[in-house]
Amino acid sequence: MLTSGPERVAEVNLDAIVHNVRTIRSLIGERTLIAVIKADAYGHGAAGIAQTVLDAGADALGLVHVREALALRAVGIDAPLMAWLHTPSTDFVRAVQEGIILGASGWDLEAIAYAAQQVGAVARVHLKIDTGLGRNGCTPADWPSFTARAKELQDAGLIAVEGIFTHLAVADEPDRKETDQQLDVFENMVSQARAAGLNPELIHAANTPGTFTAADKETGEILLGNGVRVGLGLYGLSPLAGVTSGDLNLRPAMTVSTRVNSVKEVPAGQGVSYGLNYSTPHATTLALIPVGYADGVPRVATGAPVRLYPNGKAEPRTYPVVGRIAMDQMVIDLGEPGLSAPEHGYLGARAVLFGEGENPPVEEWADAAGTINYEIVTRISPRVARVHTTDKDA
Structure with a gap:
């Protein structure tokens, strides 16, 4: 079940950038x-x-x-x-x-x-x-x-x-x-x-x-x-509170993603990450997401969303980060036991922190971290590969 490409990637859609420049140009004329x-x-x-x-x-x-x-x-x-x-x-x-x-x-x-x-x-x-x-x-x-x-x-x-x-x-x-x-x-x-x-x-x-x-x-x-x-x-x-990118006819250009690198069954009461600030309320399945604050993800952003795209029968779904975000990794709770079986397709599933379309907007990460969208995209570290794409690559 090997996959190709960077393990952690910030894909930047150049067609979205072009669209945004043209939107701005339409506002300012000559x-x-x-x-x-x-x-x-x-x-x-x-x-x-x-x-x-x-x-x-x-x-x-x-x-x-x-x-x-x-x-x-x-x-x-x-x-x-x-x-x-x-x-x-x-x-x-x-x-x-x-x-x-x-x-x-x-x-x-x-x-x-x-x-x-x-x-x-x-x-x-x-x-x-x-x-x-x-x-x-x-x-x-x-x-x-x-x-x-x-x-x-x-x-x-x-x-x-x-x-x-x-x-x-x-x-x-x-x-x-x-x-x-x-x-x-x-x-x-x-x-x-x-x-x-x-x-x-x-x-x-x-x-x-x-x-x-x-x-x-x-x-x-x-x-x-x-x-x-x-x-x-x-x-x-968008730089404006309560106004989305779509409201301004803008397309978010960056999508940050990785792959689930561990899926395991745990009992009720399992503590998660440093400080044990989160314990599983019942038997469940935990998925490990291999990005953390060394990758520019805010350590304080517990509760921020991660959208999974399983490779098996499970449907795409967005989950909150549980427990403290560490230097290299964070954890999401899949909500029920038995999901580590290969047919569900969670191991190796694409995990998107934020991006365009049905992916979580970067503003949800900003809200979880108590900051602004500017900071979230700017702080993504060089450890995360930048890959410039176009709509044809989607």
Whole structure:
């Protein structure tokens, strides 16, 4: 009863990615689409996702670290790449040499200009404003001096200020007033930059939730600017509470699965996993699922769903994880005794943690772990093989 293929796999359907890009494109029209593929494309495999989203209609790729952008250059991606979170160890020289668009928030503007001087090239820069999120970005108080310095460096031929951007704190809660407040600050700061002599072509604030809710807001045109940065939506996941992927015309791209590697009969009162927090209420059959927190599955997600596709007479069904999730494995209770017999087909059965269609949605894993769908897909570890598929492979 041997099966081929990886023992643990995150299948990423590239046709779903294409569908999602086209859905996003239908919302934004001719605006610039920066497809955010930071953190290895939210765990989906950046090298494979990059060309897919570009072919589907994205205009540029958004990263966070310069190192991520350079890795894409190394595999032949020559599209516009943008990176915006830097440290004093960031390789600005290579970034400028490779034409990486660099976000600048403060001290990094001087480092970028110095790198440009070193290599004799003009650095492409987007200035970032902190309009209320409180993370990186120039504060409104420092913005006049920051933009004045950017103008000096641009006049000196060291940088070209091609864009201005910000990031939203509560766009995933569309009824909150803070988004409009941030946009008021943003609009004012952009006007100040223009008054200082800068002429940025690309103005971008909207993330995935902002992009999908802009049509319902009076400030929607300001929110969309002339470009958006979309991450989670590319991968077919909803950022909005109570709104499913299907509601947004998105297709979840990732399906995480493995194979049942042990099936055994146990009596009533059998403890399960570390801490013995679960005991079988009656005689039953336990199935062992060989993934755990070393594979990126949250240790706290007891009760999360696993759908089994038996190889015998048993029907597909979804079961909750029982007991504590361990480093390499977790357990589900099949609910009745006698199911270890070969004719039921549980040993070697495909076990899907989450995916598209009748499989459990990733949100159920997020709920069990007390987190968000972003985290679940992003944390799936390199120990789980990434396999890029299409609808034809289904």
